Amino acid sequence: MLCQDLSAKLLDPKKVYKKRTIRSSLLGLVAAEDGLAGWLRYAPIDESVIGDYAAPTNIVLLNATDGSPIASAGAELEAGLSGVLGAAAKISEEAACDAASSVIVGTAEAFGAACGDLPEGAADLVEDGFWLSTEAGEGAGVQIIGQNERGALYGAFEYLSMIAQGNFTKLSYATNPATNIRWINHWDNLNAGGNHGSVERGYAGPSLFFANNGVVSDQARIKEYARLLASIRINAIVINNVNADAGVISDRNLDAIAKIADTFRTYGVRLGLSLNFASPQSAGGLSTFDPLNDSVISWWTRKTEDIYKRIPDFAGYLVKANSEGQPGPLTYQRTLADGANMFARALKPFGGVIMFRAFVYNQLDYNNKKADRANAAVEFFKSLNGKFEDNVVVQIKYGPIDFQVREPASPLFANLPTTNMAIELQITQEYLGQQAHLFYLAPLWREILDFDTRWEGEELPVRDILTGKRPGGKTQAIGGFAAVSNVGQEKSWLGSHLAMSNLYSYGRLAWNPWDDPVVMLEDWTRLTFGLDDQNYTGNLGVQTLTDITGNHYGPNPSSQDNNGWGQWTRADRNGIGMDRTVATGTGNAGQYPRVETTPENLILWFHHLPWTHELSTGKTVIQHFYDAHYAGAETAQTFPLLWRTLEGKIDDERYEAQLYRLEYQAGHSVVWRDFICRFYNKMSGVADALDRVNNHVWRIEAESMTLSGYSRANANPGEAASGSVVTAGGGGGTASAQIAFDSGVYDIAVGYFDVSNGKASWTLSIDDTVIGEWQGDVESRISKATSNGLDGHSAARVTFRG
Ligand code: GCW
Numbered sequence: 001m002l003c004q005d006l007s008a009k010l011l012d013p014k015k016v017y018k019k020r021t022i023r024s025s026l027l028g029l030v031a032a033e034d035g036l037a038g039w040l041r042y043a044p045i046d047e048s049v050i051g052d053y054a055a056p057t058n059i060v061l062l063n064a065t066d067g068s069p070i071a072s073a074g075a076e077l078e079a080g081l082s083g084v085l086g087a088a089a090k091i092s093e094e095a096a097c098d099a100a101s102s103v104i105v106g107t108a109e110a111f112g113a114a115c116g117d118l119p120e121g122a123a124d125l126v127e128d129g130f131w132l133s134t135e136a137g138e139g140a141g142v143q144i145i146g147q148n149e150r151g152a153l154y155g156a157f158e159y160l161s162m163i164a165q166g167n168f169t170k171l172s173y174a175t176n177p178a179t180n181i182r183w184i185n186h187w188d189n190l191n192a193g194g195n196h197g198s199v200e201r202g203y204a205g206p207s208l209f210f211a212n213n214g215v216v217s218d219q220a221r222i223k224e225y226a227r228l229l230a231s232i233r234i235n236a237i238v239i240n241n242v243n244a245d246a247g248v249i250s251d252r253n254l255d256a257i258a259k260i261a262d263t264f265r266t267y268g269v270r271l272g273l274s275l276n277f278a279s280p281q282s283a284g285g286l287s288t289f290d291p292l293n294d295s296v297i298s299w300w301t302r303k304t305e306d307i308y309k310r311i312p313d314f315a316g317y318l319v320k321a322n323s324e325g326q327p328g329p330l331t332y333q334r335t336l337a338d339g340a341n342m343f344a345r346a347l348k349p350f351g352g353v354i355m356f357r358a359f360v361y362n363q364l365d366y367n368n369k370k371a372d373r374a375n376a377a378v379e380f381f382k383s384l385n386g387k388f389e390d391n392v393v394v395q396i397k398y399g400p401i402d403f404q405v406r407e408p409a410s411p412l413f414a415n416l417p418t419t420n421m422a423i424e425l426q427i428t429q430e431y432l433g434q435q436a437h438l439f440y441l442a443p444l445w446r447e448i449l450d451f452d453t454r455w456e457g458e459e460l461p462v463r464d465i466l467t468g469k470r471p472g473g474k475t476q477a478i479g480g481f482a483a484v485s486n487v488g489q490e491k492s493w494l495g496s497h498l499a500m501s502n503l504y505s506y507g508r509l510a511w512n513p514w515d516d517p518v519v520m521l522e523d524w525t526r527l528t529f530g531l532d533d534q535n536y537t538g539n540l541g542v543q544t545l546t547d548i549t550g551n552h553y554g555p556n557p558s559s560q561d562n563n564g565w566g567q568w569t570r571a572d573r574n575g576i577g578m579d580r581t582v583a584t585g586t587g588n589a590g591q592y593p594r595v596e597t598t599p600e601n602l603i604l605w606f607h608h609l610p611w612t613h614e615l616s617t618g619k620t621v622i623q624h625f626y627d628a629h630y631a632g633a634e635t636a637q638t639f640p641l642l643w644r645t646l647e648g649k650i651d652d653e654r655y656e657a658q659l660y661r662l663e664y665q666a667g668h669s670v671v672w673r674d675f676i677c678r679f680y681n682k683m684s685g686v687a688d689a690l691d692r693v694n695n696h697v698w699r700i701e702a703e704s705m706t707l708s709g710y711s712r713a714n715a716n717p718g719e720a721a722s723g724s725v726v727t728a729g730g731g732g733g734t735a736s737a738q739i740a741f742d743s744g745v746y747d748i749a750v751g752y753f754d755v756s757n758g759k760a761s762w763t764l765s766i767d768d769t770v771i772g773e774w775q776g777d778v779e780s781r782i783s784k785a786t787s788n789g790l791d792g793h794s795a796a797r798v799t800f801r802g
Pocket of ligand 1: 200242
């Protein structure tokens with residue numbers, strides 16, 4: 001899967017290998033770190049970086065009440081100033097409006113009351129916005145003024161982020177969010193076996209919120225999570241799965257959920273819940289869940305009142321209806337708008353919103369050349385424009401299919417002129433390597449946000465639509481961003497330390513969808529690892545090559561076609577790609593206003609092309625597949641080497657944990673490369689111009705070795721290996737070969753299948769010298785999807801260097 005055309009460009013190994021100047025001492029980094037603090041470590045920085053910066057000695061909290069975001073801002077400032085600068089600042093409530101030695105924090109209202117006129121720029125903040133000045137008073141005082149308490153907390157985190165990065169610039173500015181919906185969604189289950197609720201598409205341990213078929217009472221981790229979310233300006237979180245269990249909203253569970261809401265509230269994060277549309281029937285004992293039925297309407301009205309009694313600032317509902325087996329209004333021949341509006345009316349008196357998902361599609365007939373799952377969202381929703389209550393937000397996955405590695409933006413964004421919309425992104429890497437692979441998502445997100453819909457002939461990128469602009473100068477009052485987070489019980493939150501850059505940059509993009517992926521990554525790196533300076537693509541628009549009918553992890557292109565799921569590539573002996581044109585194909589291209597040319601990175605999304613079709617690069621389609629996979633795998637080989645240059649510079653604990661993943665990923669990228677290249681080579685019959693496919697000079701196939709205790713077996717699919725593999729029974733075995741290489745220093749890598757139903761032990765020796773030993777235990781070290789087959793999911797590699 002690591003066959004990103006982009007990866008080679010993004011990461012030029014020569015450039016990154018060079019060591020950069022060390023800007024600070026690394027004291028404080030040597031201690032083991034488990035990742036729990038994320039990017040909020042407040043690690044000490046070197047005195048040479050601090051220079052003559054005079055740390056504030058007072059933290060003035062203008063309107064802090066117990067458990068309020070302003071009180072949290074005070075606690076963060078205290079911890080941050082002491083951690084980063086070693087400064088012991090005292091919290092006080094006495095206004096020192098302009099004092100050079102103070103950080104003053106409050107809402108605009110409180111600041112006005114205590115200090116008189118607001119600084120210019122702080123006067124017209126929008127909801128959640130803030131003003132930050134690091135040059136108040138005699139030029140050294142810090143003013144943090146929020147439009148509301150949440151904004152003030154964001155300002156405090158921003159100031160701390162600056163100093164933690166050694167940035168003591170004098171500046172004053174106001175910043176406002178581009179969107180007011182900046183939500184996190186969790187796909188956490190109440191209980192799916194075991195003590196802790198599982199997380200659908202999780203990969204970072206069980207749920208933080210649910211345990212023992214109920215709601216957790218220990219909130220320590222939840223509080224830490226709330227801090228992280230507030231620091232990236234997330235303003236609401238939906239804590240349960242959209243495949244919703246009606247039991248979540250039982251009275252008993254709501255009492256406990258209210259306590260979670262209390263914890264999130266101290267950091268300005270509101271709580272929301274996913275609903276099961278059939279709850280009035282399945283949990284409420286009614287005979288129906290028809291959204292136009294009076295008893296159903298009053299059931300939801302009462303339930304909503306019950307929730308607001310416990311959680312007065314409840315954010316709202318998230319609903320997946322009539323999708324993948326979930327109940328919904330279509331069951332009663334009501335429209336999706338009827339369903340959404342029922343919740344909207346119940347929420348309206350309290351100011352809540354209903355996020356109604358546009359992920360609605362049916363199974364399709366593969367033999368019908370006009371059928372196209374990519375058309376579904378527009379087909380289901382376009383005619384509903386204008387029919388939604390004003391507190392409904394239609395939540396639209398970024399692409400027309402399903403979080404694939406390469407999709408155009410969903411055409412629905414350009415088909416709902418007066419409907420509130422939010423984009424749905426995935427922080428969890430369901431189809432993108434499941435956190436076992438390093439994948440920085442912000443460039444993919446930016447590409448979607450920058451996608452120009454050409455709505456009514458004018459330039460109108462998705463980003464502008466989400467921030468409220470519509471053709472004819474119309475705006476939307478609410479809308480923005482939602483992203484599925486798989487934060488779980490693992491200490492590092494997402495399993496992989498480096499995957500945290502995705503959570504971080506998501507928050508930044510939701511606030512400012514123009515933010516630069518490289519700048520965000522650099523900020524995150526400094527905050528996470530200190531001041532020491534030191535991709536995947538679906539080829540040509542094929543949306544994914546992973547196993548879509550199985551666990552969405554390893555390679556398996558044959559799963560794309562010949563089924564009802566509509567994630568088709570229509571690959572055959574002659575060519576590949578979906579004909580989505582209006583003239584001869586499924587008509588999907590017609591859902592986009594005025595797209596006249598197809599960008600080449602989406603060409604197979606919209607067109608079926610012969611394998612030998614020549615691209616603008618002069619390469620054929622098939623040669624592009626080969627080359628992109630070889631380039632991607634080559635790039636992935638550099639990841640562990642790059643990471644190794646950090647040994648001793650960051651703490652050993654995070655160093656080792658991430659190294660393990662990067663070594664694994666480098667191995668799995670070769671599995672991906674060989675699988676995909678073999679598969680399409682066989683299908684197309686066209687040879688690789690560079691003669692690499694099926695021709696591995698350095699490789700010794702296990703089945704050609706001298707075997708004792710091992711016997712031949714077949715990988716399934718065969719492309720997961722050379723076809724044949726060898727397996728040993730419980731008694732084990734030995735495979736040996738004579739090798740004749742020139743004397744020198746080599747790395748030896750062993751490809752093997754790390755199946756999940758056992759932990760085999762291996763030893764690698766040369767003559768009588770043991771080179772290395774390992775266990776087949778990937779499943780207990782990385783929470784990705786596992787497999788017991790000899791397939792692309794379990795195929796792994798271990799490397800012994802030097
Ligand atoms: O991508 C698919 C996932 C499902 C998910 C569904 C959805 C929560 O495979 O696990 O269900 O999308 O977004 O509703």
